[in-house]
Amino acid sequence: MNIQQLANALPDAILLLNNNGEIIWANQQAQTLLPVKKLTKAQTPAALIGKEAFAKSWSNKAEDFFEGKLSNHKYITYCLKKYEQNHYLFIIQDISRTHHLERMRQDFVANVSHELRTPLTVIRGFVEILLTKLKNKQTQEILLQIEQQSKRMQNIIEELLFLASLENIEHRETNYESIEVPHLLELIKQDAEKLSQGRHQFMLEIDTSLILLGVRNELYSLFSNLIFNAVNYTPAPGKIIIRWFLKENQAVFEIVDNGIGIEKKHIDRITERFYRVDKARSSASGGTGLGLAIVKHVLIHHQAKLVIKSKLQQGSTFTCTFPEKLIQFAKNKNHFVNN
Structure with missing residues (x-):
């Protein structure tokens, strides 16, 4: 033969x-x-x-x-x-058959999420009314638990719908706009400090002249997911470094922490939807298990790459690299800010 x-x-x-x-x-x-x-x-x-x-x-x-x-x-x-x-x-x-099955899965998730959104909104509305009417302590505790869990479910539904929109290649938004990433990161840092409640030290190492072409809500989700994860998985007193810089004609976003770290065997799978390294800790932190899946698809949409380096009990570094064709430079900006 x-x-x-x-x-x-x-x-x-x-x-x-x-x-x-x-x-x-x-x-x-x-x-x-x-x-x-x-x-x-x-x-x-x-x-x-x-x-x-x-x-x-x-x-x-x-x-x-x-x-x-x-x-x-x-x-x-x-x-x-x-x-x-x-x-x-x-x-x-x-891969036509595989693609067809994947589209069926995406449509199913999107449709179910839409159907769950309305009754869940009604449930939350009634709970809010009951909280104002029923003053019994035990009843209040039960209602607060219902409110907390329904809010968590609503977050999962919203993230599932957002993820479905990212996965839908044919309907994905392609009109990029100029995004002032330094300003966006400053806003997210302020939210992260509120989430931290003084338990972490934050450092910004930002090239303020570096602007990116992209989709604003997707980039906000990407940066906030990674920064908030660093807060949630870094015990006090923790240190979190947020970097945005130019390297070899590519824009680089990097988040560094000295948190609990990730075992090597998990790194290849943590961008899968609902994959959890520590299920008990993830549930306690209020996470949906979808954050890093969203990060992965936002990066795909922006032709960017993710590299994860981590050691147990020493910390993690998440590095996102964006291609040269998406880079712009602002005028009359300080070149680098470190605080």
């Missing part, structure tokens, strides 16, 4: 490219998946999956998987792999 027979037996579309990115050979699955009647030599994948999509892989020869959509409405992932000297394998996977 030769290499072409092996490639034809694979479930993925395989294109063999020369050093110019031109197709030399394609397996049978490529003929079936791609939106052309017949693949011909000297074509490039750009003509099949789009110039921008192919450029993501070809420009830097990165062996990363990217997602895309073909003109025949099939959803794909694709990547470029080095194959012998001056040759490359362009591998395309059909």
Whole structure:
């Protein structure tokens, strides 16, 4: 059995490219998946999956998987792999069914959250009325518990709806505006100090000239989730450093704490929805288990990356790196503020 027979037996579309990115050979699955009647030599994948999509892989020869959509409405992932000297394998996977199931899940979560929102609002309204009418101490304690838990449930619903909007690629907001991140971080720091109630020392290391193109409410959610997490998971007396700076032509947001830290085995999973490292502590802190999932999707929307470094009982560092194309600079600003 030769290499072409092996490639034809694979479930993925395989294109063999020369050093110019031109197709030399394609397996049978490529003929079936791609939106052309017949693949011909000297074509490039750009003509099949789009110039921008192919450029993501070809420009830097990165062996990363990217997602895309073909003109025949099939959803794909694709990547470029080095194959012998001056040759490359362009591998395309059909994920249309997976994408369809994911959309069904997203729609289900969004619809259920919408349906729960109204009755929960009614329950909270009645509890507020009863708290003003019923003065019995034991009754008041029960009503306060109901109010506290219904408020927590409402927070979960709001975050589920926000997360669903972030995950919905086709309806995601794409009109970026200039965001004065230094001012935004100062506002969030003030809220974090109220949450801390004097238990933490906060330090700002901010490049005040550095502005970012983005979606304001998403960036606010990103920064506030990470900063409030640092407060919730750093025992007193704690130290929290908030940084915003330029590094190698990229904008970097960094939050550093000396809190309880995270075990290495959890780091790869903590951006999953409802994943909790310590369930008892997370519930006690009032968290929804959705904050870091929101952080992940906001970063995806802004073509940014997250790196987490942490050691148990020593603290954590969350670093978000934004691409050069989203960077702007303000005029007449002090270059750096440290307080």
